[in-house]
Amino acid sequence: DTGVSQDPRHKITKRGQNVTFRCDPISEHNRLYWYRQTLGQGPEFLTYFQNEAQLEKSRLLSDRFSAERPKGSFSTLEIQRTEQGDSAMYLCASSGAGETQYFGPGTRLLVL
């Protein structure tokens, strides 16, 4: 068990470009969550999956954002036509039979 991993750890992009982030949860965990954290704030929920089904999406998740978990294992979060306001830390978490959520190291996105 190596914990939750995320890739890349850092991403710098220009406004208008598309970016994709990957999250690998703890192997036996069936729930996977995406959160976003801006400077000085706590993380905010974006979306979550149980196995491959996307069960809930926050209103923060505009139509430029899409998330997938095609085989119920890893997940990707794509942001299309990035804006400067998308600059944030994107955090992935997973949980199993218990309620405890375990977080990955995050992907820091900077949109220039």
Added chain:
Amino acid sequence: GIQVEQSPPDLILQEGANSTLRCNFSDSVNNLQWFHQNPWGQLINLFYIPSGTKQNGRLSATTVATERYSLLYISSSQTTDSGVYFCAVVHSGNTPLVFGKGTRLSVIA
């Protein structure tokens, strides 16, 4: 939605001092977690504590669900305890964690 308030927002301690961080929440919860976010942004699980009391070394936590608050105690603080401490809850029937704004702790040698 459920509101989570943490206090104090900032705390500066001399190494060796004790501290108490508070988390108030506005509705019933079925999950409450305390995290420490290190300077690199990693959220480290401290406690899963929807009710009761737990201890782990110099840290302990108590949640009184009926009164809608949780406390995190740090004893004999060390410089490595510096960082931001978050409380996060799951409102009954829902799954995502709702975070407070955190308490920024600075421990000075």
